[in-house]
Amino acid sequence: xxxxxxxxxxxxALGALLTAQPLNRLSAQHVSVGPQIAFGDYREVSSDxxxxxxxxxxxxxxxxxxxxxxxxxxxVKYKPRTPAATANFDASEVDVRLRYxxxxxxxxxxxxxxxxxxxxxxxxSVGAVTLGARMAYVLxxxxxxxxxxxxxxxxxxxxxxxxxxxxALQLGLGLTVDALHGRVLVTGDYGFxxxxxxxxxxxxxxxxxxxxxxxxVGFAIxx
Amino acid sequence: MHRSTSxxxxxxxxxxxxxxxxxxxxxxxxxxxQAFDNLxxxxxxxxxxxxxxxxxTGFERARAYELLGFTYSGMDSILKAVxxxxxxxxxxxERDLDPNRTSPKALSAFQVALTQILVVRQLRVDSVSFxxxxxxxxxxxxxxxxxxxxxxxxxxxxxxxxxxSTVANGQVNIRWPARMSSGDPVPAGTYNVVVEATVGxxxxxxxxxxxxxxxxxxxxPHLTSLPGYTYLPETEVPPKSWRPMGLALVYSGxxxxxxxxxxxxxxxxASMREGGMIGGGIVLAGFVMTLKKPAPQPARGNILYNSxxxxxxxGRNTEIAQENTRRxxxxxxxxxxxxRIGGGx
Numbered sequence: 385x386x387x388x389x390x391x392x393x394x395x396x397a398l399g400a401l402l403t404a405q406p407l408n409r410l411s412a413q414h415v416s417v418g419p420q421i422a423f424g425d426y427r428e429v430s431s432d433x434x435x436x437x438x439x440x441x442x443x444x445x446x447x448x449x450x451x452x453x454x455x456x457x458x459x460v461k462y463k464p465r466t467p468a469a470t471a472n473f474d475a476s477e478v479d480v481r482l483r484y485x486x487x488x489x490x491x492x493x494x495x496x497x498x499x500x501x502x503x504x505x506x507x508x509s510v511g512a513v514t515l516g517a518r519m520a521y522v523l524x525x526x527x528x529x530x531x532x533x534x535x536x537x538x539x540x541x542x543x544x545x546x547x548x549x550x551x552a553l554q555l556g557l558g559l560t561v562d563a564l565h566g567r568v569l570v571t572g573d574y575g576f577x578x579x580x581x582x583x584x585x586x587x588x589x590x591x592x593x594x595x596x597x598x599x600x601v602g603f604a605i606x607x
Numbered sequence: 608m609h610r611s612t613s614x615x616x617x618x619x620x621x622x623x624x625x626x627x628x629x630x631x632x633x634x635x636x637x638x639x640x641q642a643f644d645n646l647x648x649x650x651x652x653x654x655x656x657x658x659x660x661x662x663x664t665g666f667e668r669a670r671a672y673e674l675l676g677f678t679y680s681g682m683d684s685i686l687k688a689v690x691x692x693x694x695x696x697x698x699x700x701e702r703d704l705d706p707n708r709t710s711p712k713a714l715s716a717f718q719v720a721l722t723q724i725l726v727v728r729q730l731r732v733d734s735v736s737f738x739x740x741x742x743x744x745x746x747x748x749x750x751x752x753x754x755x756x757x758x759x760x761x762x763x764x765x766x767x768x769x770x771x772s773t774v775a776n777g778q779v780n781i782r783w784p785a786r787m788s789s790g791d792p793v794p795a796g797t798y799n800v801v802v803e804a805t806v807g808x809x810x811x812x813x814x815x816x817x818x819x820x821x822x823x824x825x826x827x828p829h830l831t832s833l834p835g836y837t838y839l840p841e842t843e844v845p846p847k848s849w850r851p852m853g854l855a856l857v858y859s860g861x862x863x864x865x866x867x868x869x870x871x872x873x874x875x876x877a878s879m880r881e882g883g884m885i886g887g888g889i890v891l892a893g894f895v896m897t898l899k900k901p902a903p904q905p906a907r908g909n910i911l912y913n914s915x916x917x918x919x920x921x922g923r924n925t926e927i928a929q930e931n932t933r934r935x936x937x938x939x940x941x942x943x944x945x946x947r948i949g950g951g952x
Contacts, residue, residue, distance in 0.1 A: 423880075423881060423884075424881065425878035425880060425881060427871075427874040427875070428874075429873070430873050430874065431873070431874050431875030434874075434875070436878075519858075521854055521858070522902065523851040523854070523855060523889075523892055523893050523896040524851055524892075524895070524896030524899055524901065524902055525899075525901075525902035527851075527892050527895075527896055529854075529855060529858055529889050529892070529893075530858075531858045531861060531862060533865065553869050555862060555865045555866060555869060556862070557858065557859065557862040557882065557885050557886060557889065558885075559885060559888055559889045559892060561892060572884075572885045572888050572889075573885065574862060574881055574882045574884075574885035574886070576862075576865070576866045576869065576877075576881075576882065578869050578870065578871055580871060591871075591873055593871040593873055593874055595870065595871055595874050595877070597866065597877065597878045597880070597881040597882060598881060599880070599881030599882070599884055599885050601884075601885075601888075
């Protein structure tokens with residue numbers, strides 16, 4: 385799938401960009417990396433195809449001047465919750481967000497997601513470009529929360545299908561709590577995605593929506 | 608007469624003390640003094656006149672004439688008393704009578720004697736320190752007759768500089784900036800301030816030695832604060848409020864409501880498990896933060912105030928640096944009068 389290649393290249397490029405920084409310049413950045421436990425809810429086409437699962441993830445965050453970037457890699461093992469859904473599958477997701485601080489609590493976000501299913505035909509792999517905004521607020525010393533939302537453009541699905549311009553949406557919630565004088569961060573993220581996908585087998589457009597709710601809880605080492 | 612006699616007695620008692628460190632060694636003059644002390648004026652007069660024909664020191668000669676002046680005053684021979692006092696002043700121009708211990712007759716005779724001869728008395732040079740070009744030395748003297756008085760400074764590499772020329776009578780005050788004709792400060796060294804008074808063929812001069820020393824001008828210390836102004840804290844702790852809890856509820860509510868609203872109808876009711884857990888965590892964090900002491904926030908007013916204060920101090924320090932640069936090129940002059948050797952002439 386082209387979306388997969390695109391996601392892999394972007395992750396490699398971002399990794400190279402971060403590691404290519406000289407040490408003295410890295411010290412001017414805020415970098416944190418840490419593992420997360422992921423738990424999700426996945427639905428596709430109708431309420432009969434309902435899955436839930438848990439897995440692991442890794443989240444890296446870089447903050448540099450007005451720019452920041454989040455890279456999240458996660459793998460969730462989904463299990464059927466309805467009789468119509470018969471097989472387990474793994475959802476491996478790459479979520480990359482580049483953020484630019486605009487004003488007050490508001491930042492603009494640009495990124496992409498790429499979710500690959502294994503086995504490939506048990507669920508729809510998907511890739512899309514994300515564009516949105518994020519509002520962040522400091523709840524107290526070392527406690528930050530954020531709310532983000534946006535549209536998913538150029539969605540590509542392994543089984544075909546399209547979405548309208550406003551048909552693919554995402555919504556998110558984030559929490560970061562500093563611990564050990566900011567050397568360790570406790571992180572919690574929630575992401576909701578909805579693709580109002582439609583397929584056409586020649587008999588007209590048929591709705592085949594995809595929806596995922598993914599929660600992640602973990603910690604990160606800041607340096 | 609009785610009153611003047613008591614004055615003279617009193618004078619006689621203090622006269623040895625007034626003589627200071629110098630003493631009368633001539634026996635004739637001593638006998639004259641003793642006769643005067645015994646109020647035997649005729650005897651005192653005879654012996655004092657005869658003592659003047661003997662070899663006397665300048666001090667003894669001045670005392671002999673002074674004794675004659677007091678004696679003539681006691682005998683009401685004012686003109687002779689004036690003549691005697693004139694001789695005293697000519698020998699010791701700085702000589703003064705204590706008005707509290709001298710009879711009015713003798714005092715008036717002494718004052719008349721002063722007006723009849725030309726002397727420059729009581730030459731004084733102030734002991735001062737000042738920055739070259741920004742101060743002056745005070746010089747005072749008294750001239751007893753109307754005369755042309757020229758004041759000069761001599762000595763060292765200076766040669767002679769005329770610093771004042773005036774027609775004066777009585778007390779004269781002048782101020783000398785201690786500069787040469789080029790405007791430069793007078794070099795360090797020992798000098799004489801010479802005052803010369805002239806009337807017709809009569810002239811009188813006196814001098815006062817002084818020492819001029821050069822020193823560095825004190826520089827100003829740089830400021831670290833302005834008097835009356837102190838830096839204010841640049842952060843302040845806001846009062847506790849329910850704002851964190853409220854915002855946590857709003858953010859979580861928006862996320863959950865958004866999830867519910869955006870959920871696709873074909874897929875059944877949206878799962879709130881994931882959003883609820885993270886949202887619950889945020890609400891819990893907001894509640895804890897509401898109870899906790901709020902984080903210090905930047906106090907913009909204080910930051911601006913401190914910035915202005917720093918600018919003021921920096922500006923003042925720039926001025927001080929410029930002033931210090933100027934001061935390092937200046938010289939501090941110290942003028943000290945030295946003990947005088949001998950009198951005037």
